[in-house]
Amino acid sequence: MKQRTPVFVNIAIIIGLLIIFYYLFVQSYAFFKSPYFWGTVVIGSIMAYIHSAIGDLVENNKFKKLSNEEKAAYLAEKKVPYFQRLYAAAFKKQSDTQEKDILIDHGFDGIMELDNQLPKWWVGLFWFGTAFMILYISAYAFTDFASPLKEYEVEYREQEASIAKFMADQPPITIESAEFSEDNIAAGEEVFKTNCVSCHSEGGKGGIGPNLTDNFWHNQPEKTLFKNVFHVVENGVTGTAMQAWGKNGVLSGNEIQNVAAYVYSINQMKKPITPAEGGAPPYGDEAKWEKK
Ligand code: HEC
Structure with a gap:
């Protein structure tokens, strides 16, 4: 037994x-x-x-x-x-008599084959695996369970929703809250290329609009350079081709913050483009910006 x-x-x-x-x-x-x-x-x-x-x-x-x-x-x-x-x-090991009972009557080269019973755990695992496979494959093929495309879509939508929520919760950027960050320069360059390059030319060297790379500024309503650019872009310069991009609703506070970071970078982190190099001549007074 x-x-x-x-x-x-x-x-x-x-x-x-x-x-x-x-x-x-x-x-x-x-x-x-x-x-x-x-x-x-x-x-x-x-x-x-x-x-x-x-x-x-x-x-x-x-x-x-x-x-x-x-x-x-x-x-x-x-x-x-x-x-x-x-x-x-x-x-x-089986005893010789036990072995005789389960000997299958074909052998090869002296090797005998025994009809041993499969271990219970093996049979159990086999049936478990078979049932699992049928369940899993049909669930995978015909339902949303474990479908990578479906999972991706759900996660993607969740992320988009959380980004939208984050943006909505974010207070709008104003001249008071705006800050310079190097991380915004690349995004600001895109804003500049789309909206500003027609008048201020590539790299801000000036054309219809003044040279933004030198230290001469016609408009100096603010004490620091970054805030000054923000101010001029938001309010424009009345009576000139420079419109009020922020007030007119063309650019959001976030976009102005980005483009101001870009203008700051071409003015402070690069050499000015001089008239000899194709830049527009100085316009306005030499500026003495406060650091921050
Ligand atoms: C239609 C042409 C035009 C476009 C487009 C334009 N500007 Fe201007 N911008 C001007 C002119 C003209 C002035 C000079 C105003 C003045 O006489 O004070 C100016 C002035 C400025 C000034 C102040 C320069 C100074 O010396 O006081 C800044 C900063 C500036 N623009 C940034 C931008 C940015 C950033 C954009 C893109 C969002 C932009 N501008 C788009 C024409 C333009």
Whole structure:
């Protein structure tokens, strides 16, 4: 008579499988806090106990039918701890008579083939894998479960929504809150190329509008260069071709902050483009900007 697997091993296997399944569907370990998880653990354990109790009854019945010798052998084997028995079983060899019973009558080159029974754990894993595969493939093919395209779309939309929310929550940039940042120069250059280059020429060297790379400024309403550019772009210069980009609603506060960073960079972080190099001649007074 065969020895049975102790109930604690079955429970450990059930809990292990539950963790794998929950993780698959939840995609995080948050389920450890869920009553559903612990509910299924309790139900699984109770089922394992019931299964083991039925097994005990069957075992008792079978035991009664054994001869005294068989009973003694069975009880002796039962005393060996489960894992020790499992380990020993891995190296057990059939006796010659047992082997004769399961010998398949074809061999080759002296190698014989035995019709051994497949280990229970192997068969179990095989059927588990087959069921899992059918479930998973049909879920993958016909539902939204684990569909990468669907997941991408959902995440993409969530991110767009959170960006939109961030932008909406952001207070509009005004001359008071505007700040110079090197990170804005590249975006500012794009604004400049679209809106300003027609009058101020490439690199701000000047044309219809004045040279923005030199230190001569006709309009100096503010004390620092960055705020000054912001001010002129927002309010324009009345009576000239320089319109009020901010007041007219053409550029947002954010765009003015960017383009002001760009103008600041060509004025302070690069050499001025002189008339000899094709720049427009100085216009206005020499400026003495405060640092910040
Ligand atoms: C239609 C032509 C035109 C466009 C487009 C234009 N400007 Fe101007 N801009 C001018 C003129 C003309 C002046 C000189 C105004 C004056 O006489 O004070 C000027 C002046 C300025 C000044 C002040 C210069 C100084 O010496 O006081 C700045 C800064 C400036 N523009 C930035 C920009 C930026 C940034 C843009 C793009 C968003 C832009 N401009 C687009 C024509 C233009």
